[in-house]
Amino acid sequence: MQDCTGVRISGTTTHVSFVIRLVRPEDAESIRAIYNEAVRTTTATLDTQERDLPTQLAWIEKHQGDPYPGFVAEDREGIILGCASLSPYNPKPGYRGTAENSVYVDPHAQGHGIGEALLQALLDDAPHREIRTIVALISADNLASLQLHRKLGFRTLGTLERVGRKFGRDVDVTILQRHTS
Ligand SMILES: CC(C)(COP(=O)(O)OP(=O)(O)OC[C@H]1O[C@@H](n2cnc3c(N)ncnc32)[C@H](O)[C@@H]1OP(=O)(O)O)[C@@H](O)C(=O)NCCC(=O)NCCS
DSSP: OOOTTOOOEEEEOSSOEEEEEEOOGGGHHHHHHHHHHHHHHOSSSOOOSOOOHHHHHHHHHHTEETTEEEEEEEETTSOEEEEEEEEESOSSGGGTTEEEEEEEEOGGGTTSSHHHHHHHHHHHHGGGGTOOEEEEEEETTOHHHHHHHHHTTOEEEEEEEEEEEETTEEEEEEEEEEEOO
């Protein structure tokens, strides 16, 4: 299993071979491009401002490992195809064992098992960081992400109505949860 020591896992689908590894500073522009595409065109994130390079580098610094890792999927040519991470669910110390997850795949690489491999990597890794449970907050219209999380065992707890707003419309957010051990 991928972890801070640099051990890699690999995945192969019909069209794409890739490894999953911890994020590095040199991944910043690639991750930023994937994330900012989602900012501009989707409600996958309710960010409305594109992420700049210093912010992305700070994010990578914060996701170097314990307790919140960031992983990338990288193909044989070194192209970053997607990324996934854990972040604090709530900064209060009593929530230390709970994390929120995110996963983003380059639109050109979607549908090839990369999102699933990234999310599975987070789930496999989490118990080693004493993350006991993972919460996913997903825009209710994001069928691909909802299906991905359900496929990997996340249970739907409910939907918060009209808690978000983007592109001039209200956004409902569905909460899902999976225990990691
Ligand atoms: C959601 C996302 C991460 C899925 O990644 P992906 O690599 O395209 O998905 P995978 O190929 O690994 O698919 C795994 C499973 O996800 C679900 N899924 C993926 N794409 C789907 C789609 N378009 N419609 C419905 N279900 C879909 C399926 O259950 C699929 O399993 P299956 O192939 O056995 O049917 C990707 O579409 C993405 O990055 N979207 C934009 C950003 C985003 O929405 N991120 C999530 C924020 S909460």
